[in-house]
Amino acid sequence: MTISLNILRASSVSCYFRNILVIFLLAGIATVCEAAQHEFDMSIDEVTIDVAPGFSNKVFAFNGQVPGPLIHVKEGDDVMVHVTNNSTLPHTVHWHGVNQIGSWQQDGVPDVTQKAIQPGESYTYRFNVDRPGSLWYHCHVNVWEHVAIRGMWGPLIVEPKNPSALEKEVTLDAILMMSAWQSPYANVFGQGGGPKDVSDYFSVNGRSFPITQPIRVKKGDVLRMRFIGAGDETHQMHMHGHDMLVTHKDGYPLASPYYVDTVSVGPGERYDVIVKMNNPGRFIMHDHIDKHMTNNGASLGGPVTIFEYEGIKTDDWYVWHGKAYDPNFFYSDSLKKGYGLFNSAPFMGTVNKQRRRRR
């Protein structure tokens, strides 16, 4: 039966048609097609985002935002994504972590599994999310520019059919996509640094302190953080005041989870950690690579968040005293909305002036 279903999956036919087939073949099994069918639209747009105070960067933005919209589906679901390239350069989308069982042509690698999507063109990806976990998607064309410094990445979270007991305890979910920027190339599409160029801004979800956001919790919360190495650098994420239990690597559950206070998140990797929020106070989390704690050499910057517990009074000297709070900066609200594709207004870029003039 598994084989039959795989064949059906590969054929990319609609679920209704599958049901008919399955009923025909395996009469009496009513729940075979419990997997959902999702159909999403994603554009690739040229916009500008503010990364840090005084520093903005031109990006190729999925649905106009960096990071890209959350795609939240369930293990076994079928996904169809219509990608429209509104930018001036070719792209593809690779679904990092999806194995593409029987659908290698959907893997999104230019000149290997498809030809790149040219400016003005569209392309439809169809695949089954064959394994659960913290996955992500990103462009696979000229990655040293498009992925490293143009923000072409977003989260693809695949809920498992059978979560562990600990996963069921989670009360708060956060996604942290780590990356870096090279300011000399911030304003020139189609150019990126050579090997001698270096990153000078360092981000979580595309922003650097102080325009990152806190994570607000209450005592008793069970927090899951999904770290995604989306950019070109390793980030040594150190959480103060708590024990982080590493439960998954690259979306795969670990047979032997382990505690850390500092998790090394390299390019392409994902680490899920689950943390019992049992220590009311105000605790920082930051990258322990010291230069990543600056914005182009000026301290304090970089991929910083602060855990703010309910009931802890702010102080007037607190660096984020009076800060406007965005509860969705780490996708926490979007992740509560069930399955689908979720855009996020605060991540939206502004249309580049140059392009606007041309229109």
Next chain:
Amino acid sequence: MTISLNILRASSVSCYFRNILVIFLLAGIATVCEAAQHEFDMSIDEVTIDVAPGFSNKVFAFNGQVPGPLIHVKEGDDVMVHVTNNSTLPHTVHWHGVNQIGSWQQDGVPDVTQKAIQPGESYTYRFNVDRPGSLWYHCHVNVWEHVAIRGMWGPLIVEPKNPSALEKEVTLDAILMMSAWQSPYANVFGQGGGPKDVSDYFSVNGRSFPITQPIRVKKGDVLRMRFIGAGDETHQMHMHGHDMLVTHKDGYPLASPYYVDTVSVGPGERYDVIVKMNNPGRFIMHDHIDKHMTNNGASLGGPVTIFEYEGIKTDDWYVWHGKAYDPNFFYSDSLKKGYGLFNSAPFMGTVNKQRRRRR
């Protein structure tokens, strides 16, 4: 009862007073306050240390030394540290790995948990060492300068109440704090490299070969090495001739220890390894990042040690033939002295001439 004790801990009252309270509340429990109370003084001084032949570096030195003094306590102990800032810039002390249960204000993060300690000022930290393991302390102000290239770090070793059978076998203990330096900024307090600057000296315990030290052992020794990623670079520590069993990550025991011959120690991380010294000879341990094996490009340099077994005759061509031996370079002697704070004369810097003149 745990709750009561937590409340008491947070109140930072003396143990004697606690005992009275506890006796009052819970008459008949005699051993409640078995945890020790420690009270330490730490200054922050501007001195110069010799890192390598021909290369010295100005540092902000805890108690005048780099690395800082060993703080050696037991799980559950209460610690009070009076920090006096004798330097010309503000600092704090973060106790990396202490969770600060009920004492978040003691976490040492400027503008988050406290205001920085200004030059000439003092500050007292009070906390309970709520978890055992290889911890450390470091400044949390302008870490890209103070931690990365000014030596503001030291070891905080918290002995577990219940060590494992293997830990009990340990006959020799060593602490290895890994870091790097940027020579263009060696002599200018208050400046550090921007993102384009690179490290050019690489150290263990603040020194680079050949002014590092051997580790002398005898057959049958069980050696524990605590690697601490104190600086800004990853170090790939490769021990020759032996199997290193990784037992702890960031001070936490691993459910599934694993063998390595090369351990990757990133910024902020700690790895405990236990090694059965069963192979008499002379074996090097070094960083396998090749450029880290130089002092500013000149080979051989960097974080190198050599395991010298008792009974192995030296050779006149041996690079450390006739070397003056310091048995405490890796804190091995200090770690045998029981609990407390231990300064180490060989790590002391010399007072900067410029400052001396001003006094």
Next chain:
Amino acid sequence: MTISLNILRASSVSCYFRNILVIFLLAGIATVCEAAQHEFDMSIDEVTIDVAPGFSNKVFAFNGQVPGPLIHVKEGDDVMVHVTNNSTLPHTVHWHGVNQIGSWQQDGVPDVTQKAIQPGESYTYRFNVDRPGSLWYHCHVNVWEHVAIRGMWGPLIVEPKNPSALEKEVTLDAILMMSAWQSPYANVFGQGGGPKDVSDYFSVNGRSFPITQPIRVKKGDVLRMRFIGAGDETHQMHMHGHDMLVTHKDGYPLASPYYVDTVSVGPGERYDVIVKMNNPGRFIMHDHIDKHMTNNGASLGGPVTIFEYEGIKTDDWYVWHGKAYDPNFFYSDSLKKGYGLFNSAPFMGTVNKQRRRRR
């Protein structure tokens, strides 16, 4: 008996003599000396290899090739290697992962275990391969030049006496030695970059895409890949379309293997992964450090391979359409030939013109 054998090993006497001794001491044990004796010749030659289109590099090449020849032996074997230094600079050979039980003088570290082998000189290493796994060998003189950018490394694979059930299932074996190059120093023996210099070409087995090679498989294959961090950079190897099970670290079996889609291979480290090739198609594997996906800044380059399944039709737009296939680029053929030392013609360099003139 183990003790006796260790003593015998240390004496470096011939196996026949050992047998006599052992028979004398422990009459009736016939199979004590089942371990093989190997005697190999290795030269160190100055040649030039093509790393990428338009980029060649002068190397110190073991047996004239980069990577060096495969040494394939069995746990417990005795190995004798006659090394002849035909180059213009001193070298040694370190057998990375061999513990040299009782034979520390064979460890190949200049000025610690031996004096370096001068130009024109020879040296014979004798040791027992006391532990199985993915080992390697490399020069230990001026490693920042000789190892990082002159290709002085090769694989030393030691088959275990007792492979695991999963290891027995392996149908295809591949060795991937990761490294990088610095083009400004490509043509000058005796010089290498200082700390400010950076790598600009990134390789697997000494070559960068497109002159790397595919890995051809058929459905049902069980592929083992042995990643070896031979150079100066970390490589984040991401395989598309499959689950990689990490089974060994530095040649040691893991008690708790874990799945990844991206494995971080740092300098000096080895990771064995076993992959069930169950997903016919065309899937890329590449370094997820984006700048490593270029040749000196030009995309696509770097340590790239593509898994080509039997029965998948090529497309005329496929980047490796019509490519000449070398089935031994990852040592897969050499590994099938039993035990011994195996040179590999495609890895051979060409004799440097300058040297040829001098002769």
